[in-house]
Amino acid sequence: MMRLVCCCSALLLLVLTPRVCQGGNILVLPAEGSHWVNMDIVLQALHSRGHSLTVVRSNKSWYIKEKAPHYTTITVQVERSIDESFIAKVVSEGLAFERGSLPLTHFLYSAFGMLGVFREAHEIVGDFASALLDDAELVTRIKDKKFDLLLTDPCWGGGAIVAKYFHLPLVYNVRWLIAMEAHLAIAPSPLSYIPINLSGNTDKMTFFQRVKNMILHIMSHLQNNIASRDIYQKVCEKYLGPDCDYYQLMIDADIWLLRTDFVFDYPRPTMPNVIYMGGFQCKPAKPLPQHLEDFVQSSGDHGFIIMSLGTFVSELPADLANEIAATFAKLPQKVIWRYKGEKPDTLGNNTLLVDWMPQNDLLGHPKIKLFVAHGGTNGIQEALYHGVPVVGIPLFFDQYDNILRLADRGGAKILSVATMDKDDNFLKAIQEVLTEPSYRNNMQRLSRLHRDKPVTPMDNALFWMEFVMRHKGAAHLKAQGNRMPWYSYHSVDVALFLVGALILLLFTVFFLLRCLCAAVCKRKAKRD
């Protein structure tokens, strides 16, 4: 009897007929901040495939440089932008809140507390789209360039309007669609097993967790509508005519390159034009710079730990930073901590503070033992790719849900920023994940699943962008349901009609029976 060990997919993947190649011409409408970091990785890959890229940015752009070797830019003049100070305000408010929050207030804050901030951001983005389409010179320049594709991150709106205005096929590099998890907009989403963002639920819910899930879904739907819908609808009507429906326009993109996959996320309904590229940025580790390599090698058999709370959280309150440093000082491992704040007094000799670190290369290093992370998607995907267990300290947005997905599969431990500095919670969590082998084994198993795909996520994303350029869209993959009003989509009209018809039928039968009965009784009465 033959036994299967594992199989040679290198032989398996015969590729379809090769095609002669010539670069496409791509217009890019990115989002700022960490979303730009993601987009730029895709742009570099597109550039290396010979495509020509034009990035639309604002004169107040925060992350997006005007000059870069792999793209040219179009700069739109604006008054306001989503910049560092804007984000810093959101982050510090959110962090202060998280440290003092109770479950109920947390829940309400999540759903409505950020409403004003979000609305302001949507106004800024709506103004940006208007400024672009009002600028006759920019419009002419874009028309003259005869682009093949508009690539955008729809976490803020506007991209779909610009694509429609210039008649360009539309591809999303997406995880959030105007603060809504992208699937919720494009695919049927049974709330009975699809956990809503910020619910703290997994795909296995009790009855009351399902009730919470439903309520939170309705609230976030309301929140989204209040915070953004009229803003983009106005822009839409101004440039595309009064019949334009922004929501239908938004969900009718040709291809959705979704920054997740079903090793990270729970399995759920999806659509034919959704392509999963979760982990597209991950790659095998490169050698470390010499000083870092020396530092991690000095850890001996204990190995080393890295900690990062992401791009936005560069500083922490002094008491919290001291508590973290003191905990690290008690460990036999070496620690590399990405932190820009003042050096904590309690910092031990085993801990190296850095402004920036080659996170992917460190996570792929043989001596890595643990990743202390805030739960941003990029870091979590890198941990998954390299199979490194995580102690997660989620702060806001999707971070709790991200770490929950690893914790639920036994690869991570979640700590609350509100209680991590009490009762040695942080130390206990680190020691548990370091000493209990299941954490590492589970992450390694997830890593094997994540890497075992017929085509790498980035290659798949590139294939589908080029597919859209070759065929001038992907209309055959866009469901008819995208173009239906909600009552038709959900067959509400048909159900009402059928129930009405049934009631009418029953009444008729009842009426006829009564007439018949009456007639019979009458005849009987006459006979008697």
Place this chain on the structure above:
Amino acid sequence: MMRLVCCCSALLLLVLTPRVCQGGNILVLPAEGSHWVNMDIVLQALHSRGHSLTVVRSNKSWYIKEKAPHYTTITVQVERSIDESFIAKVVSEGLAFERGSLPLTHFLYSAFGMLGVFREAHEIVGDFASALLDDAELVTRIKDKKFDLLLTDPCWGGGAIVAKYFHLPLVYNVRWLIAMEAHLAIAPSPLSYIPINLSGNTDKMTFFQRVKNMILHIMSHLQNNIASRDIYQKVCEKYLGPDCDYYQLMIDADIWLLRTDFVFDYPRPTMPNVIYMGGFQCKPAKPLPQHLEDFVQSSGDHGFIIMSLGTFVSELPADLANEIAATFAKLPQKVIWRYKGEKPDTLGNNTLLVDWMPQNDLLGHPKIKLFVAHGGTNGIQEALYHGVPVVGIPLFFDQYDNILRLADRGGAKILSVATMDKDDNFLKAIQEVLTEPSYRNNMQRLSRLHRDKPVTPMDNALFWMEFVMRHKGAAHLKAQGNRMPWYSYHSVDVALFLVGALILLLFTVFFLLRCLCAAVCKRKAKRD
């Protein structure tokens, strides 16, 4: 400015780390007839990848040979089987009916007329599964072989029970799941734009087409339940215990290799463990046998036509066969007609009757002009792959819907078998498709879309079967919704709870207001 012509996906598709290869051990539970033809193509591919295959067949098997170079067999002793005479009965009844049908009777016949026949077939298949699991010697043989995977076609039931009994990961080679289009069982299916089989609808429906779609869905659901549910539930309970739910077991397969794709089918919700392998059997044409090559070459610039009504329809009523032959005789093209009946009197010199033809090679021949087909999935997929326009004469099952998908995209013309022999309908249809270039252009466009995939359908199918063997299943791709009762899945309980809570709240508020009002009125009355 660079212009995109088309791109070199050969370069793009870097494959993930190659893996050392050793053959897996696969148990196969196929269906008979044309379904076996499909399955056998997959088995040959698996065999050529070094896997060891064991096919379970009955001693009365019709299509599945006991000895073959690429698999061994296990033969189950049965009394009855779905054999040639059984199918011939269905086909002749169906054909006679089609020729005389009115829309309403057709509709009812489709939904209920075949009920008895289907129930008989399910009983035969249920008995087959029981006979296998009752045979202690076969059970021991299967256990000893330590299979890695059970591969089955679930158009009839039983496979899921056998997989569960032997604790084997389960892969479906599937289009129909117990007479239901497979998607309807596994993925959410908004009936507002998903045409139900036999409805004659496309994905763009009028209000009354949607009403018909809904009614037909309810009826076919009932039909399926009446025809099969209790049969398999009994087998399930007998071998897996009283708590077993056959429906949940059936939809919980690890991977569904679906014999369709979204060039052929309308885009609709899907699931992460559904892999589309439509057109897996298609390949570039091989040279024709000399006598056929000489025959088609003799057609000159007119080219040639092929006609086949599939595996099951080997004969036609004499009047119909004569009418078809007479029509062909009027054409300047050469015709190759797969027909086993008596030679029609009206047969022209330009028409060659054959028992069998190399259909794929003929469809890929440069001189092919038209395919006259009954609309079986295999033939339609081959026409799509080679971009050949179709005149379709659907007979039963999914054939009308299959051709409708091509016709709706402008690549085919549909003829009814009831009226094709009247008013030169057949001749007119052939001439229209031959002379109007849009038919060919549309099929060529569909062919380009169909062929433009990152991995060929067969390679993708092989990858996922080997994935399941490498990881002992694909639990991470199976949705939690598969394991929920329907009222929880659809959040009926949560909705009732929330509506109840809302009503209670409103009543309480109303009651309090009334009390308040009464108190105020009382005080006022006292004061007055």
